[in-house]
Amino acid sequence: MYREKLYSLEGIYREEFKITGFRFGHGENSACIVGSLRGNEYQQTYICSQLIRELKKLEEHGQIAGNKSILVIPCLNQYATNIDRRFWPLDDSDINRKFPGHIAGDTTQQIAANIMEIIKGYSYGIHLTSFYMPGKFVPHVRMMETGFQNPSLANLFGLPFVVIRKPKPMDTTTLNYNWQMGGTSAFSLYTNCSDYIDDVSAKQAVASILRFLTRMGIIKYNNHSGYIAEVIDEDNLVPILSGAAGFYKRLFEPGRTVYRGDVIGEIIDTYSGEILDRVISPTEGMIFFAYTGPTVMEDAVVYKVIRRLHE
Amino acid sequence: MIEEIVSLQMPVEERLVVRKNRLEPEHAGKNMKRISIVTGTHGDELNGQYVCYKLIEKIKAHPEHLCGIVDVYPSINPLGIDTGSRGIPMNDLDMNRVFPGTDSGAMAEHIAYKITQDIIGSDMCVDVHSSNIFIKEVPQVRLSPENYDKLLPYARLMNADIIWALSASVYLEASLANCLNMFGVPSIVVEMGAGSRITRTYARQTLDGIFRLMKELGIWSGSVEEVKEPIVANTGDVSAIHAGRSGLFILEDAEIGVNIQKGFKIGKIVSPLTGDVLEEIISPKDGFLFTLREHPVVYKGAIMARVCKTGDRAETAFASVKGGEAYV
Numbered sequence: 001m002y003r004e005k006l007y008s009l010e011g012i013y014r015e016e017f018k019i020t021g022f023r024f025g026h027g028e029n030s031a032c033i034v035g036s037l038r039g040n041e042y043q044q045t046y047i048c049s050q051l052i053r054e055l056k057k058l059e060e061h062g063q064i065a066g067n068k069s070i071l072v073i074p075c076l077n078q079y080a081t082n083i084d085r086r087f088w089p090l091d092d093s094d095i096n097r098k099f100p101g102h103i104a105g106d107t108t109q110q111i112a113a114n115i116m117e118i119i120k121g122y123s124y125g126i127h128l129t130s131f132y133m134p135g136k137f138v139p140h141v142r143m144m145e146t147g148f149q150n151p152s153l154a155n156l157f158g159l160p161f162v163v164i165r166k167p168k169p170m171d172t173t174t175l176n177y178n179w180q181m182g183g184t185s186a187f188s189l190y191t192n193c194s195d196y197i198d199d200v201s202a203k204q205a206v207a208s209i210l211r212f213l214t215r216m217g218i219i220k221y222n223n224h225s226g227y228i229a230e231v232i233d234e235d236n237l238v239p240i241l242s243g244a245a246g247f248y249k250r251l252f253e254p255g256r257t258v259y260r261g262d263v264i265g266e267i268i269d270t271y272s273g274e275i276l277d278r279v280i281s282p283t284e285g286m287i288f289f290a291y292t293g294p295t296v297m298e299d300a301v302v303y304k305v306i307r308r309l310h311e
Numbered sequence: 312m313i314e315e316i317v318s319l320q321m322p323v324e325e326r327l328v329v330r331k332n333r334l335e336p337e338h339a340g341k342n343m344k345r346i347s348i349v350t351g352t353h354g355d356e357l358n359g360q361y362v363c364y365k366l367i368e369k370i371k372a373h374p375e376h377l378c379g380i381v382d383v384y385p386s387i388n389p390l391g392i393d394t395g396s397r398g399i400p401m402n403d404l405d406m407n408r409v410f411p412g413t414d415s416g417a418m419a420e421h422i423a424y425k426i427t428q429d430i431i432g433s434d435m436c437v438d439v440h441s442s443n444i445f446i447k448e449v450p451q452v453r454l455s456p457e458n459y460d461k462l463l464p465y466a467r468l469m470n471a472d473i474i475w476a477l478s479a480s481v482y483l484e485a486s487l488a489n490c491l492n493m494f495g496v497p498s499i500v501v502e503m504g505a506g507s508r509i510t511r512t513y514a515r516q517t518l519d520g521i522f523r524l525m526k527e528l529g530i531w532s533g534s535v536e537e538v539k540e541p542i543v544a545n546t547g548d549v550s551a552i553h554a555g556r557s558g559l560f561i562l563e564d565a566e567i568g569v570n571i572q573k574g575f576k577i578g579k580i581v582s583p584l585t586g587d588v589l590e591e592i593i594s595p596k597d598g599f600l601f602t603l604r605e606h607p608v609v610y611k612g613a614i615m616a617r618v619c620k621t622g623d624r625a626e627t628a629f630a631s632v633k634g635g636e637a638y639v
């Protein structure tokens with residue numbers, strides 16, 4: 001293992017901003033794993049730390065394939081993480097909306113451009129990331145439909161689901177999209193949380209990354225073969241909206257089967273405690289995403305359901 | 312008449328409501344033209360609030376001059392303005408990246424959809440922005456390259472100091488102005504001042520432009536002020552200057568909105584701890600200083616100024632910025 005200072009930015013009232021990488025193996029740039037671009041993606045950095053521990057052991061036992069190297073970058077937004085912010089603290093900008101970046105651009109565009117420079121040229125790219133709403137997902141690998149995507153590779157993580165997303169205008173500035181456009185097979189890995197640590201889900205993420213690296217011939221490792229993934233088009237996920245505002249009681253967990261007409265959530269009046277509205281599943285399928293906030297406003301997405309799929 | 316465009320219930324007591332004020336002549340004419348004035352997309356931009364107030368005040372003072380419909384949408388991100396946050400406070404989404412929205416979508420998209428549908432049918436839309444708390448801008452019109460030729464004649468009426476085109480970026484596809492242009496409503500984006508404050512001279516300058524535009528469209532029959540001849544920027548005319556060091560920015564003699572010479576010292580970046588000057592911020596060319604850093608704490612890369620070359624120019628080409636993109 002080789003610890004490397006990949007990028008630094010002069011601080012003013014704080015110590016230098018640094019992006020640190022951990023390199024395993026030697027030779028061709030095979031795989032790059034990127035952790036938190038947002039300060040509150042604690043789980044993503046945690047997963048990287050656990051992966052670094054495993055890769056270190058594997059390297060010590062000679063289990064990294066010859067002429068293959070792996071780079072893990074656990075945290076790319078130390079300034080935000082350390083003060084519990086999500087975005088770049090000074091101007092509240094989201095680095096994951098600044099790609100491909102601009103080497104002579106604004107601060108976060110420069111950071112994005114430098115990250116791009118570091119991570120380009122890898123055969124496989126894995127980005128651990130989070131959704132903008134508080135919620136739980138079934139673990140999945142997400143790919144952008146850029147024309148370069150390869151869902152059969154995404155299958156090799158052995159996670160239950162692969163989601164293909166048609167890029168919307170705002171997606172074209174994400175790391176995943178630009179990584180893929182640059183010729184790297186890029187995957188975004190979503191686990192069920194970000195701003196707290198969940199060991200079970202972290203273990204699953206680490207195992208899926210190791211499984212992928214094994215199947216790509218980058219490491220030699222024996223692991224459980226995982227799931228045969230279901231490939232889903234994101235447009236086929238049915239959003240279910242809250243019909244009222246109030247306290248929100250989630251009745252179903254991600255991964256559960258629902259039937260049309262099932263009561264899957266309750267919205268309770270914040271004063272009277274009476275049930276104002278019930279969230280009813282409009283379709284049969286499996287819960288893919290579940291909102292977890294304590295209160296909800298009218299018209300918020302409280303679930304996403306994979307139509308006609310069962311446990 | 313004040314109308315609710317969209318209303319969503321929040322958990323405790325209140326609703327999120329986007330409102331507009333429709334001003335129209337007492338006796339409606341046939342085929343009246345309609346203009347929509349929209350602002351408050353970004354909660355930290357306040358000049359548009361003053362523009363709306365003054366616009367309505369003047370129309371109410373002289374209703375006899377109104378010959379068309381003026382729809383004023385002062386706050387399409389009301390929670391953002393109320394809390395001083397740029398995005399939608401609950402999820403930090405940028406309201407200007409969710410248009411045209413969908414009817415069945417979640418909150419932001421639903422609001423965007425209702426607003427878009429309400430504006431469609433207007434003969435013109437002016438979307439008023441105010442930079443952010445970091446950068447000050449002279450009143451300017453920013454056009455997208457696709458609609459440049461069509462919008463330039465209207466943009467010239469806006470009493471702006473400068474008109475320039477943003478480079479084609481898919482990033483802007485989901486902005487309100489861009490969507491409205493796609494739906495056939497000619498839409499102009501005006502930027503002025505800095506975030507979190509009102510620069511009354513700039514707001515009044517823009518207001519004169521809005522009345523001039525309304526006169527052109529046949530919506531206002533009263534007298535209007537003569538508008539400025541704007542600088543129309545060409546490819547390569549605009550240079551952005553970025554900080555090469557992190558530190559504290561101290562303005563020298565520079566004033567925004569004036570012509571400066573190549574080598575002019577705009578300011579310097581210093582260290583308050585060591586007392587050293589870390590970098591001098593120098594103009595790379597002769598030109599019009601139309602963007603200037605406002606917030607003194609700067610990180611390397613921060614935009615410090617934009618200068619536009621003036622003088623002999625053909626007027627149809629686009630300006631592009633080397634190093635640093637401007638978004639609305």
Ligand SMILES: [Zn+2]
Nearest residue numbers: 353440441639
């Ligand atoms: Zn704005």
